[in-house]
Amino acid sequence: MSNLPEKMKALVAYAPMDYRLEEVDVPRAGEGEIVIKLEACGVCAGDIKAYRGAPSFWGGEGNPAYIKAPMIPGHEFIGTIVEMGPNVKGDFKLGDRVISEQIVPCWECKFCKTGRHWMCQKHDVYGFQNNVNGGMAEYMKFPKESLNYHVPKDLPIEKAILIEPYACSKHCVDRGNIGNEDVVVLSGSGTLGLGMVGAIKQKNPKLLIVLDLKDDRLELAKKFGADMVMNPAKENVIEKIMELTEGYGCDVYIEATGHPKSVQQGLEAIRKMGTFVEFSVFKDLATADWSIISDRKELNLFGAHLSPYCYEPVIEWIGNGKLPTEGVVTHKLPLEEWKKAFEIAEKGDNSLKVILMT
Numbered sequence: 001m002s003n004l005p006e007k008m009k010a011l012v013a014y015a016p017m018d019y020r021l022e023e024v025d026v027p028r029a030g031e032g033e034i035v036i037k038l039e040a041c042g043v044c045a046g047d048i049k050a051y052r053g054a055p056s057f058w059g060g061e062g063n064p065a066y067i068k069a070p071m072i073p074g075h076e077f078i079g080t081i082v083e084m085g086p087n088v089k090g091d092f093k094l095g096d097r098v099i100s101e102q103i104v105p106c107w108e109c110k111f112c113k114t115g116r117h118w119m120c121q122k123h124d125v126y127g128f129q130n131n132v133n134g135g136m137a138e139y140m141k142f143p144k145e146s147l148n149y150h151v152p153k154d155l156p157i158e159k160a161i162l163i164e165p166y167a168c169s170k171h172c173v174d175r176g177n178i179g180n181e182d183v184v185v186l187s188g189s190g191t192l193g194l195g196m197v198g199a200i201k202q203k204n205p206k207l208l209i210v211l212d213l214k215d216d217r218l219e220l221a222k223k224f225g226a227d228m229v230m231n232p233a234k235e236n237v238i239e240k241i242m243e244l245t246e247g248y249g250c251d252v253y254i255e256a257t258g259h260p261k262s263v264q265q266g267l268e269a270i271r272k273m274g275t276f277v278e279f280s281v282f283k284d285l286a287t288a289d290w291s292i293i294s295d296r297k298e299l300n301l302f303g304a305h306l307s308p309y310c311y312e313p314v315i316e317w318i319g320n321g322k323l324p325t326e327g328v329v330t331h332k333l334p335l336e337e338w339k340k341a342f343e344i345a346e347k348g349d350n351s352l353k354v355i356l357m358t
Contacts, residue, residue, distance in 0.1 A: 004028070004035070004083060009358075010072045010137030011338050016053025019073070021336060027133070029085035032144025036098060038358040040332070041135035042076030042161050043345040045190070045258060046281050050128070051342060054283045057128070061285060068129040074356075075102045075127040076164040077135025078151060090148060099163055099315075101147035102306055104132050117147075118308040125306075136335065138358055149311045152319060158329040159318050161355050162195065166323055167307030167314045169195030172279045174310075175302045176252045178203040183245055185269060187211045188256035189221040189229075191328055191353045192279070196256060198323035201225040205252075207244070211237055211265075212257075216350060224324040232265065241269045248272075255279060260286035267292040267299075275300040329353045 007023045014020065029035045050057040050067060059065030081096045092098065102125050105112045109121035127134025132143065142148055151160050169192050178184055184205045186196055189212040200208055201224075209228045210221040218229035228244075230237045241250055249271035255262050258280035266276055267288055276299050293299045307314075317323040331354040333341045338356060345354040 004139070008138035009335060010133075011074075011335065012070050013050070013067070013073050014070050016058055017051065019051060019338070021338065024072075024137070026139050027141035029083040029141065030144075031085050032087050032089065033085040034081055034088060034092065034098070034142040034146075034148065035083040035139055036079030036142065037082045037139055038077055038079040038135050038137060039097075040078055040157050040161050040355045040357050041074040042165065043341050043354045043356065044076055044165070045345075046075075047073050047127070048342055048346045049281060049283050052283070054281075056281060056283075066128060068131070071128065071130040072133035072135075072137050072140070073127045074134030074136035075125060076161060076355075077126075077140065078157065078160045078163070079135070079140065082139070085144075089144070092148065092150075097151045097153050097160075098142075099149050099151050099160075099311065100126065100142045101149075101311060102126055102164060104143050104146050107145055116308075118306040135358070136338065136356055138335075147311075149315060151315060155319055157355070159325045162191070162318060162325050162328060162353065163311065163315055164307070165191050165353070166195035166198070166318060167310040168192060168279075168304075170199045170310040170314055171307045172196060172254060172256070172277060172304035173199040173203065175304045176254060176275055176277045178205050178252055180204045181206050182251035183207045183209070183241075184252045184254070185209045185211065185241060185250040185266070186226075186254045186256065187262045187266060188258075188280075189214075189217040189226075190256070190348070193217075193256045194220060194224055194328055194352070195323065196254060197221050197224040197226055198317070202322065209241065209244075209250070211262075214348065217352070220327055220352075223327075238265065238269045245271065249274060251275065252277070258282050260284065260288075263288050267297075270297065270299065272297045273299065275302065277302045277304055279304045327352070329355060331355070332357055
């Protein structure tokens with residue numbers, strides 16, 4: 001066994017608004033398991049919503065409780081293998097830089113058995129349940145059921161930490177079935193939206209329009225490949241989209257803001273028989289005129305969850321520059337300053353991806 005310390009610093013979530021930096025036991029590797037020394041962990045919008053007590057995480061308003069507390073949050077992580085149990089799957093060794101897919105599948109439910117592990121019925125996701133603690137700590141464990149991938153050691157942390165969110169971005173874009181004659185509207189250019197810009201450009205659409213309320217994010221979207229950017233607070237984007245499409249509307253609308261108004265905006269901006277992809281996790285319940293989806297437009301409505309079969313291409317594309325990353329990581333703070341990191345990420349003023357260095 002390796003010479004790991006007995007205790008480590010970790011952020012522990014007990015309840016909404018009750019997160020504490022504590023000393024806890026360092027996890028140890030059992031059969032088929034890996035323990036990593038964490039390099040960094042990103043702060044996701046989902047982490048903020050969980051901290052604030054969103055019913056979609058803690059339960060309520062028709063939602064079952066998803067979080068199993070006390071637990072260590074964080075699902076956007078990179079680290080180095082420091083301990084391995086016997087019979088670890090794959091060509092991993094001590095010292096390898098690695099990442100693990102967010103979900104730890106059970107491999108026994110009907111989804112796992114039919115190649116749809118990201119919809120696993122048990123649904124253990126790092127950083128939300130205490131049996132799969134996350135990356136806002138000094139060390140973490142990958143269970144034997146986990147899906148793990150090598151990360152090049154020379155990939156800067158500002159790029160490597162974007163593998164998880166960009167993998168989600170790619171899956172969302174794939175759900176849109178974008179063709180090279182499509183007018184695509186992407187609502188939201190946060191970290192995940194910017195990852196989608198790069199992924200959409202791989203599809204070579206006729207026109208890519210990106211919407212956001214923050215002009216600095218729109219500037220980055222333009223730099224990353226958007227053909228046109230618009231701020232809904234400053235112009236009538238639905239009217240403009242209709243003008244650009246001879247009154248039909250866009251072919252594909254991707255909702256990546258997590259704001260209910262963006263949902264209705266998309267339903268109005270999309271053409272008949274268009275494709276609407278919903279990506280976001282909402283803090284509050286979103287309502288919309290469902291008659292638009294059915295009787296008026298006969299839309300194709302898709303959800304997008306996690307990032308199946310996306311990690312390996314995304315690692316390659318971030319490495320070779322096909323997915324732009326420059327300027328996405330805006331803040332790096334030590335784990336001890338987690339509260340400040342959460343505040344910066346939540347406000348979003350001159351900030352995109354905030355990461356905790358562990």
